[in-house]
Amino acid sequence: MEFCCTPVFEGVIDAADAVETAKALAALGDPVRLRIVSLLAAAPGGSACGCELESPLGLSQPTVSHHLRVLREAGLVTGHREGRWVHYRVVSDRLDDIRQVLTPPVAVGV
Amino acid sequence: MEFCCTPVFEGVIDAADAVETAKALAALGDPVRLRIVSLLAAAPGGSACGCELESPLGLSQPTVSHHLRVLREAGLVTGHREGRWVHYRVVSDRLDDIRQVLTPPVAVGV
DNA sequence: CTTTCGTATCGATGACCTTCGATACATTGA
DNA sequence: TCAATGTATCGAAGGTCATCGATACGAAAG
Numbered sequence: 001m002e003f004c005c006t007p008v009f010e011g012v013i014d015a016a017d018a019v020e021t022a023k024a025l026a027a028l029g030d031p032v033r034l035r036i037v038s039l040l041a042a043a044p045g046g047s048a049c050g051c052e053l054e055s056p057l058g059l060s061q062p063t064v065s066h067h068l069r070v071l072r073e074a075g076l077v078t079g080h081r082e083g084r085w086v087h088y089r090v091v092s093d094r095l096d097d098i099r100q101v102l103t104p105p106v107a108v109g110v
Numbered sequence: 111m112e113f114c115c116t117p118v119f120e121g122v123i124d125a126a127d128a129v130e131t132a133k134a135l136a137a138l139g140d141p142v143r144l145r146i147v148s149l150l151a152a153a154p155g156g157s158a159c160g161c162e163l164e165s166p167l168g169l170s171q172p173t174v175s176h177h178l179r180v181l182r183e184a185g186l187v188t189g190h191r192e193g194r195w196v197h198y199r200v201v202s203d204r205l206d207d208i209r210q211v212l213t214p215p216v217a218v219g220v
Numbered sequence: 221c222t223t224t225c226g227t228a229t230c231g232a233t234g235a236c237c238t239t240c241g242a243t244a245c246a247t248t249g250a
Numbered sequence: 251t252c253a254a255t256g257t258a259t260c261g262a263a264g265g266t267c268a269t270c271g272a273t274a275c276g277a278a279a280g
Contacts, residue, residue, distance in 0.1 A: 013148040018141040026139025031128040
């Protein structure tokens, strides 16, 4: 999968790159998904299965699965099966990309 | 206005902070608004009036005004009137906050 | 093979969001 | 005062999203 990482501050971002980058930001622009990322990052070993997320989030299993799918399609988490469970993990490289998009070259406010 | 800046990686983000942070990320999670931020950052002096954005975005004046309102309410841009025009400018401190939320303390991926 | 448990998908519902034309407001200039 | 220009708001239309119950899939256990 190819990720866009055109910074917002270098020249003017073109429409295609904006669409791609906005997808990742929109994926994080939901309270539930932000908490999922936080829960995964705080989990022992940096990973957790979906069933461990339902209770702290207070959401149904289909809803949690839906959000995990959005995060997966945005490249923000990965999941690999381990027997009956699927262990999810944050993709830190992807977060690095997003941070870089929002980083000014030197200083922006004049 | 009080901004939340609880990092995703320090412990588990609570629901209230997640809602607040998600608002800013959702504001940036739209291609049009991402381009607006980019256009403002690239503008001479780091600011531009709303009327200068309609043409490069290819959107109507009410639509541009709507997106500027979303960005303003998310604390990502500020606008002050200058005669008939309102000059908008990126709030770099707010972007710093968002970047920090997504920054791991040391390393996350085990 | 059947049951059990974790996960993914489907379909429906209600809320939200983007977009626009029409319109009102604000400021400047004639 | 009146016209012109930039901006904000309103109302509506269309699409997208979050959420759930029901259901199907996958893997392990009995």
